[in-house]
Amino acid sequence: MAKETPLLPVEDAREMALFFVVGALCFLAALATLSAKSTYGAARSWTAEVEGELTVSLPDADRRGAEEARQLIEATEGVREARLLSKQEIDALLEPNFGSRGLPESLPLPQLIAVTAEPDTQFMGPTLERRLTEAGYAHAVDEHADWAGDVRRMLAIARLVALTAVALLASTAVAVIAFATHAALLARRDIVDVLHLAGARDRYIAGLFERRFWLLGLRAGAVGALLALGAAAAMIFGVHSSGARSGLLPVLSLDIVDLLILVLTPVIAGLAARIAARVTVIRSLKSVM
Template identity: 55%
Template sequence: MSSSSLLPKDDARDAALFFVVCALCFLGALAALSARAAYSAANDWTNDVTGQITIRVEGSPKHLERALQITQSFDGIASARALTKDDAEELLSPWLGKNGVPDGLPLPQMIAAEALPNVTGIGIKLEKLFSEEHITATVDDHVVWSADVRRATRSARTVALFAVALLAATAIAVIAFATHADLLARKEIVNVLHLCGARDSFIAGIFERRFLGLGLQAGTIGAVLALGAAAFLLYMAKQSDGQVWLLPQLSLSMIDGVILGFTPIIAGISAMMAARITVIRSLAELV
């Protein structure tokens, strides 16, 4: 007796299971892609600003010149320069557009500095030096908030990985339940095979092949849908020219391809293992 006669392919019960596994694979792959994209974007953001220090100086141009001299001579500073009007226009272009800064608009006196690697606490030390020179200046050390971004990213990644694990466990539980129900529906056939001397591995293999194929097919469709959803979100983000500066420059990378490629494999193996464990345990009760 072939496995197809025991488990016909047109079983209506498999349709609902197929849909559930497909949806879970879609959500799991999309969650994994989102976690990877968020982590990559946060790394890009923090790498861009790590070591960057911005100083806003109040007062006359002489105060700016003196503050620049102090900053350039500081031991932990690799380079420093005063921002020009063109630099200010570039920074303000997201808000003011490409027409530039209107005439008469007062611009802050800014210094852009870059710290040496692994040097911390520069902001407090510079502010103390400025105070001694009677210079009113605000030092924004990006290292402080970039560390907060890293902590938030690690937390978001942990939550995303937990969501992926929860979705995978849910899929395995659903498959195990469906396998058990499928086994009960064919209990008489399984009993006959068992009494005729069919080994448990043979009977379990019938269910393994069925649910392996179901998991692979559902996982593939779920991965393709996740790819389509991610591509659509990237397309919509790139269409928003006015706000694209707010968003990280995300793209589908090789790592995303690996995630999508492993989705049907994980789904198929999970389905096969869940089917085997369920069938073996159920057959053990017949002994």
């Protein structure tokens, strides 16, 4: 039995450019989504660590006076722990800015007390300020939650920017596919006319293009997802091999959610290509009827 000849050519050199564009857009969209998810996770982890943390600075106190202030703070209701930092710990905090040598010995440093409040304790900063003032200590209370609020605001903006970027990339892919579908329809106008004469309906003709671009979207999306997986793996390897501290920088981990994003990328690309092809063909055929 002779093999059935497809109505549309199996290979089309003009679709290779479309394959490249859709694959690149899928790569960028998947990488942007992974980065946004990782940034959100890193910021949430950091803000969870600093919630309820305070630092009390005593510029005029000696070691003995700082210890008495520490005991006063630890006795305050709502305080879980108060720890007086040693000279070595203070030097470690200053090392990123002043190097391993630290500050000169002649330069006086304030005594620092790291305070951890009980969960859901409110107004701990003003409470400690009032108690230290009543005890006659010159002090400065830095509540880390203030910094966490700034991080949360920046996180919301970063998440909005990332989602906007993903939406723009997806819209660009759909527009490119719609344009390519329309061009393919015009290039095969003779085949479409013959099908119309043979009694084929618009839905049948649209289905031919649907399947064509559905498979193209799946393949291009799969290539883009694999490239995003490779880029994420390279970044993970680079961070782990250097041993550098990441701080608030996003650290890709390729957990279940990350892998789900990569798996869904070609499916979404295929569906977007299929819908774009169907809508474009139906509208084009109706406009010439």
